[in-house]
Amino acid sequence: DKLPRRPFRCAAVATGFLLLETQVFSVLDKPWFFYEYDKEKDDTMGEDIYFCKKATEKGIEIWCDPTILIRHIGDYAY
Numbered sequence: 001d002k003l004p005r006r007p008f009r010c011a012a013v014a015t016g017f018l019l020l021e022t023q024v025f026s027v028l029d030k031p032w033f034f035y036e037y038d039k040e041k042d043d044t045m046g047e048d049i050y051f052c053k054k055a056t057e058k059g060i061e062i063w064c065d066p067t068i069l070i071r072h073i074g075d076y077a078y
Helices: 047-057
Strands: 036-038 043-045
Touching: 043 047
Parallel strands: none
Antiparallel strands: 036 043
């Protein structure tokens, strides 16, 4: 109920839910996906956050479309 009902800009989206234009890879330096240690949070930054951070630094906007139902499938859908 707290999410907007239309697409909105955000800081990051989970890798499995990304829809990318292939030209993005010509703009970003390799590695495109990597794990990185986050000193501020004393935690490891996953490949999804790493990718979105690099994209944002190059001026690429990250958007979320809450009108599309996507779920992670594992022991249960969430």
